[in-house]
Amino acid sequence: DIQMTQSPSTLSASVGDRVTITCRASQSISSWLAWYQQKPGKAPKLLIYKASNLESGVPSRFSGSGSGTEFTLTISSLQPDDFATYYCQQYNNYFFTFGPGTKVDIK
């Protein structure tokens, strides 16, 4: 099974900061990676698919990069609405494993 890790687990940042979250896969998953944002009590929201493609309607301050085993989600200028938990998920095989999540909170 493919295992996913994320770092950091928690990130404290201020509005306007550039934020980077890393996701690593235990084996190569090519570009089969998605990123989600989740706020308390809400369903997750798809941000990025196939590692670097922005989902329709998602602000351009979000970007994704990487391939193989290492991936990053970057928020270029953190906005108040971005304080949330972020998850990566692999789609390399049909066992769609999630990473453990990264909580972005207010510094």
Added chain:
Amino acid sequence: EVQLVESGGGLVQPGGSLRLSCAASGFTFSSYWMSWVRQAPGKGLEWVANIKQDGSDKYYVDSVKGRFTISRDNAKNSLYLQMNSLRAEDTAVYYCAREDSLTANWGADNWGQGTLVTVSS
């Protein structure tokens, strides 16, 4: 507008059974892979199971294999999760999600609001 509405959650004793349903509307249900994803209280997301468009392929996380069964009825635009031999660790909010398999981009692009399953005596 795409809508996914889960139902069937509730309180069940350990060892008991529950069947979750997800009613889909606003898209051609039979064209998409579908998934169940759960989230235990205060914990992260866990993918549980998925099913191919015609129901011919199904995959499960190891922790539910042999206990949970995913199924779908394309005529009724509905997704199901039959959960047997429930354990305390199955307590979670269960979400159904549409996988963007139509474009082969993948990623769960639409989610239901979730239904809470509590396993406790």
